[in-house]
Amino acid sequence: MNAMTKSNKIRLSLSLYLNYFVHGIGLLILTQNMRPLSSEWGTSIATVSYVISGVGIGRLLAYYLLGSFSDRFGRKKIILFGMISYSIFFIGILFTKDFKVAYLLAILAGVANSALDSGTYPTFLEMNRNNGAASILIKAAMSIGEFVLPLYIGLNENLGGWYGLSFIFAAAFLLINALLISYSQFPLQARTEKVVEHGLSSRGKMSKSKIGLVTILSLYGYTSMAVMILFTQWITLYGVDVLQMSNMQAHFLLSLYSIGSIVGVLLIFTLLKSALIRDSTLMVVMNSLSLGFLLIVCFSTYHPAVTIASFFFGITAAGGVMQIGLTIFCSMFPHAKGRVTAIFFSFGSIASFTVPIFTGMLSNSGTAYALRSDLVIASFSFVLWIIGHRLLSLSNDRTNYETERSQINFIDYWILKLLQWRFKLAKSIGIKKMNQGRPIFDPFREKKIVSRIDRLVKDHENRDHYHEIFQTILTNSKQCQTNIQEKGRVK
Numbered sequence: 001m002n003a004m005t006k007s008n009k010i011r012l013s014l015s016l017y018l019n020y021f022v023h024g025i026g027l028l029i030l031t032q033n034m035r036p037l038s039s040e041w042g043t044s045i046a047t048v049s050y051v052i053s054g055v056g057i058g059r060l061l062a063y064y065l066l067g068s069f070s071d072r073f074g075r076k077k078i079i080l081f082g083m084i085s086y087s088i089f090f091i092g093i094l095f096t097k098d099f100k101v102a103y104l105l106a107i108l109a110g111v112a113n114s115a116l117d118s119g120t121y122p123t124f125l126e127m128n129r130n131n132g133a134a135s136i137l138i139k140a141a142m143s144i145g146e147f148v149l150p151l152y153i154g155l156n157e158n159l160g161g162w163y164g165l166s167f168i169f170a171a172a173f174l175l176i177n178a179l180l181i182s183y184s185q186f187p188l189q190a191r192t193e194k195v196v197e198h199g200l201s202s203r204g205k206m207s208k209s210k211i212g213l214v215t216i217l218s219l220y221g222y223t224s225m226a227v228m229i230l231f232t233q234w235i236t237l238y239g240v241d242v243l244q245m246s247n248m249q250a251h252f253l254l255s256l257y258s259i260g261s262i263v264g265v266l267l268i269f270t271l272l273k274s275a276l277i278r279d280s281t282l283m284v285v286m287n288s289l290s291l292g293f294l295l296i297v298c299f300s301t302y303h304p305a306v307t308i309a310s311f312f313f314g315i316t317a318a319g320g321v322m323q324i325g326l327t328i329f330c331s332m333f334p335h336a337k338g339r340v341t342a343i344f345f346s347f348g349s350i351a352s353f354t355v356p357i358f359t360g361m362l363s364n365s366g367t368a369y370a371l372r373s374d375l376v377i378a379s380f381s382f383v384l385w386i387i388g389h390r391l392l393s394l395s396n397d398r399t400n401y402e403t404e405r406s407q408i409n410f411i412d413y414w415i416l417k418l419l420q421w422r423f424k425l426a427k428s429i430g431i432k433k434m435n436q437g438r439p440i441f442d443p444f445r446e447k448k449i450v451s452r453i454d455r456l457v458k459d460h461e462n463r464d465h466y467h468e469i470f471q472t473i474l475t476n477s478k479q480c481q482t483n484i485q486e487k488g489r490v491k
């Protein structure tokens with residue numbers, strides 16, 4: 001397949017993000033409709049909750065297999081399969097009267113979720129030359145879906161509308177989008193045969209530090225997910241039971257956390273895109289900060305402090321750190337991205353199973369124990385990244401120059417910003433000179449500039465290079481001024 005054009009990339013990205021908007025809806029649609037579904041199926045709320053756990057089972061069962069399929073048969077097929085399965089779930093749940101069928105459908109939703117993940121994350125990495133910034137936006141698309149659905153359901157209930165409409169909308173969105181995706185061009189994928197050569201299974205070839213990193217990143221698949229699930233599950237009760245907040249104040253903690261997560265996504269996206277910071281350094285910073293904010297949430301009794309800390313915890317723990325972890329993991333196995341994604345999210349699925357179980361047990365001793373156990377997991381994440389950062393730096397030092405390159409990217413970013421500023425000032429001088437009828441070229445000023453630079457240079461062996469660079473800047477600056485004057489004259 002040929003390289004993708006910019007408009008193809010944008011179109012495909014939008015379709016993929018739209019899937020995750022619907023997936024955000026899918027994540028909440030059962031819990032938000034527990035009451036109507038329980039009366040539809042003639043079961044208790046507890047049974048509906050049991051049906052919901054089927055989603056987790058489906059994800060766990062399917063991730064690894066679908067990840068391998070994604071590497072072998074291509075991203076597009078696996079994504080389309082996920083979208084169609086998801087639509088069947090949305091429609092099927094509405095029309096079934098039997099909770100056992102609903103349970104099977106929930107498993108199908110889990111399978112659909114893993115298909116979307118196994119196909120989409122690698123596609124974004126392949127489309128953006130392994131820059132993980134675009135995958136971070138997946139999280140934003142999901143958060144928007146999660147934000148919109150409860151609002152819609154609340155509004156629909158007030159207006160007395162049928163609960164099933166949101167299911168129909170979700171399925172319709174997906175089916176129309178599936179049509180668009182089926183005609184979309186996908187980025188070039190790493191050759192499938194190489195999966196065998198470089199596969200994760202060829203442990204003999206892996207160095208000790210690589211095995212260490214695989215372990216760390218897999219465990220992070222668990223801890224990054226667990227930290228978020230645990231917080232969202234217990235924070236509201238903690239606010240009411242332990243902090244004696246009003247119901248409204250306690251719910252607000254979760255809303256602020258969600259808004260924080262969207263802010264975090266935008267922040268991390270900008271940081272990664274501008275290459276201002278190395279991804280693994282960002283992980284150490286984010287995980288240490290999230291631990292700090294969590295400590296405030298767990299031990300402060302001052303309501304405003306807990307409220308603000310919840311917002312910042314959303315930024316640092318739910319702003320896409322999980323996605324960066326996955327991007328780093330994928331970059332270690334460029335030919336098996338689908339499988340890596342699958343392994344990573346399988347660990348995440350285990351978190352969605354185990355967290356409700358062990359926190360449920362802890363809550364018997366008090367809600368504070370349940371929420372504060374999140375500190376243990378957040379500390380674990382932090383330690384994982386201290387070690388992970390070290391291992392990544394060591395392997396980079398020996399084998400490549402990624403560290404230097406990312407620093408050069410950082411410097412180039414600022415050189416460009418400064419040059420843009422310089423050109424702007426030179427243009428302004430150019431316009432003033434035109435109005436005064438003075439020539440652009442000012443040899444005295446240029447001589448001054450050059451001799452000043454000469455005085456500033458410390459590494460004398462590079463003096464000639466600096467001369468040449470500043471001479472080029474001046475030449476281009478004058479060209480810029482000429483252009484702006486000509487434009488002014490034409491007008």
Ligand SMILES: O=C(O)C(=O)C[C@]1(C(=O)O)C=C[C@@H](O)C=C1
Nearest residue numbers: 426429440441442445446474477
């Ligand atoms: O200082 C000026 O007079 C400018 O027009 C700016 C500038 C420059 O880019 O620094 C550009 C052209 C002149 O020959 C000297 C300096």
